[in-house]
Amino acid sequence: xxxxxxxxxxxxxxxxxxxxxxxxxxxxxxxxxxxxxxxxxxxxxxxxxxxxxxxxxxxxxxxxxxxxxxxxxxxxxxxxxxxxxxxxxxxxxxxxxxxxxxxxxxxxxxxxxxxxxxxxxxxxxxxxxxxxxxxxxxxxxxxxxxxxxxxxxxxxxxxxxxxxxxxxxxxxxxxxxxxxxxxxxxxxxxxxxxxxxxxxxxxxxxxxxxxxxxxxxxxxxxxxxxxxxxxxxxxxxxxxxxxxxxxxxxxxxxxx
Numbered sequence: 648x649x650x651x652x653x654x655x656x657x658x659x660x661x662x663x664x665x666x667x668x669x670x671x672x673x674x675x676x677x678x679x680x681x682x683x684x685x686x687x688x689x690x691x692x693x694x695x696x697x698x699x700x701x702x703x704x705x706x707x708x709x710x711x712x713x714x715x716x717x718x719x720x721x722x723x724x725x726x727x728x729x730x731x732x733x734x735x736x737x738x739x740x741x742x743x744x745x746x747x748x749x750x751x752x753x754x755x756x757x758x759x760x761x762x763x764x765x766x767x768x769x770x771x772x773x774x775x776x777x778x779x780x781x782x783x784x785x786x787x788x789x790x791x792x793x794x795x796x797x798x799x800x801x802x803x804x805x806x807x808x809x810x811x812x813x814x815x816x817x818x819x820x821x822x823x824x825x826x827x828x829x830x831x832x833x834x835x836x837x838x839x840x841x842x843x844x845x846x847x848x849x850x851x852x853x854x855x856x857x858x859x860x861x862x863x864x865x866x867x868x869x870x871x872x873x874x875x876x877x878x879x880x881x882x883x884x885x886x887x888x889x890x891x892x893x894x895x896x897x898x899x900x901x902x903x
Contacts, residue, residue: 650675650688651734651750651760652867653842655863655886656859657698660725666692668867676713676735681850681865684831685763690738691749692716693756696728697839702734702756705837706747728841732758739764741796747791752800756838758812759803760847762864763831765824766797799824799834813843814883821845822878822896835862842884844876845894853889859882879897 652672652876665672671679676688695707709716713735735748742748749758791795799820806816813836821832831848842862844851853862856874862884866873874880880891 649685649734649750649760650864651737651762652731652861652863653730653732653758653835653837653838653844654728654859654861655730655840655842655884657729658729659859660724661694661726661728661731661733662697664731664867666720667874669869670838670865672735672863672867673713674840675865679865680885683849685737686774688712688735688737691736691746692734693736693749693751694719694723694733694756695751695753695853696726696731698728702839704710704730704753705759706751706753706757706758707727708751710744710746710749723806726778730837731761732835732837734760734835737757739768741768742794743792744889745792748794749897751798752791752797754800754804754807757804757807758837759800760835761799762835763847765799765830765832767828768795777797787852796867799832803834803836803899813838813841814881814884817843817845818881818894820848821847821894825896832865840885842882844882844884846876846878846880846882847894848878849881851882853882854898855884855889859885860889 689712691710692713695704695706732751751758801814804822817834833849834845836843883890
């Protein structure tokens, strides 16, 4: 169910992160190596990136497979960025195949992606959204696409708007979704200065060196330095360091 990647570091062309590596996100769209659910990620893709002097990221998204979009190849060749979030999508049956369903989702300075699934969609929405306010429900109703990922993003925004840190917001979303509906809940969030992610039901790894910091569903090359994040972990990564701690959950493994 999808692959995603986030980067912080020196400005580089987008293609050096998403297209050029031997097992890049492009290659993962048809031949992922660690994906535990699904085989290809051909139901759309997207990338969001930050330009110097502008805290609001730009996005390029499509409902086509990444390998078929030659316009993106040109964009990725010439656009340089110090921070980005990219994703390729494997759509859950019953969910829309539209540009609006492709990550990254965005609000203000944030970019968000979900690798996984909330089972029973859309019947589980009422269970997850039961504690939402009218304003929260209005946000859910205005989602770009009726998907589980968009709902999780709406829930995360609720906490961010309430003053929670990015780490607190993602932990709260996973706790709520896991305790009500279960599922696979690998979430990825960046504001261009930090990367926060959860490992809950699928693979996650990171690497940090002089080339920058990368958090990804799986390594995009076989060079040393990649660190596997334990399942049920919350990762907080900045240029100053990376920490992975156990998610504060009381959820039995059988809900996965």
